[in-house]
């Protein structure tokens with residue numbers, strides 16, 4: 001599990017704010033600000049952070065669903081930007097997405113067969129009969145049956161719909177899947193079924209996941225390594241055990257302190273954040289967390305800390321407190 005399957009280098013994604021009536025640009029939302037990390041073959045890498053910190057934008061930009069402003073995505077050693085159209089099409093077949101909301105991401109006018117056949121047709125895979133066979137097989141794999149094949153999605157529950165979304169992401173036999181909050185739109189009682197299914201599928205098909213979530217308990221359970229994002233920046237990257245047992249970045253500490261503890265008698269200090277979350281259209285100078293950090297120093301307001309490896313440790317952190 002050591003080789004990198006995917007590398008993200010200095011990825012930036014800015015959204016242009018609407019122009020005013022004279023056609024003047026009103027600036028940019030800096031949704032993803034220069035992030036770099038790699039995902040090893042076979043692992044689940046989690047991206048965590050509060051709503052609006054840029055997790056979904058990062059996931060979608062990595063998959064090429066929208067163009068990056070700057071930076072590179074390298075898949076199996078190939079820089080995607082340098083590939084020909086045909087090479088890119090074949091590579092993208094290996095990289096799929098599970099969207100958050102199975103109510104919004106499935107076309108209500110299509111049957112399960114149509115939904116699952118679409119990617120196969122787009123890639124000219126098989127004749128109609130072969131495609132039907134593949135679709136029947138994949139339905140079994142995700143815990144549905146071939147009896148479901150001609151139904152429309154409104155006939156299914158939320159959990160079953162998410163199984164269809166997962167089947168669609170698997171039908172082209174990808175190696176890498178971005179799962180963007182795959183259970184947060186589902187009933188709590190269904191969430192663990194879908195997460196268990198994702199884990200089984202990972203084992204069965206040797207999948208590598210980029211798992212995007214704001215739910216730290218889920219991330220702890222599912223991920224091997226985690227990247228913590230704040231205001232478009234990666235502030236800490238670490239294996240999951242180290243991160244949860246000994247968070248270092250003041251923002252990570254704050255995030256983890258907010259996880260509910262099951263034991264009502266256990267005590268833990270809850271770190272409250274000061275101030276409001278700054279706008280990604282007008283981020284603070286220096287460290288992005290400097291306006292809310294309880295340990296802020298002068299340098300933090302002036303110089304942006306880079307994400308650097310801790311000496312003797314596999315984790316990386318972007319914080320002046322650890323720069324000695």
Ligand SMILES: Nc1ncnc2c1ncn2[C@@H]1O[C@H](COP(=O)(O)OP(=O)(O)OP(=O)(O)O)[C@@H](O)[C@H]1O
Pocket residue numbers: 015016029030031049050051052053054055056057058214280
């Ligand atoms: N199409 C867009 N145009 C302009 N700004 C956008 C667009 N999409 C997202 N943003 C902004 O970019 C920032 C990052 O959004 P993003 O959805 O990537 O964050 P997130 O961490 O995934 O949050 P959530 O979990 O709420 O989706 C936010 O400030 C958001 O308002």
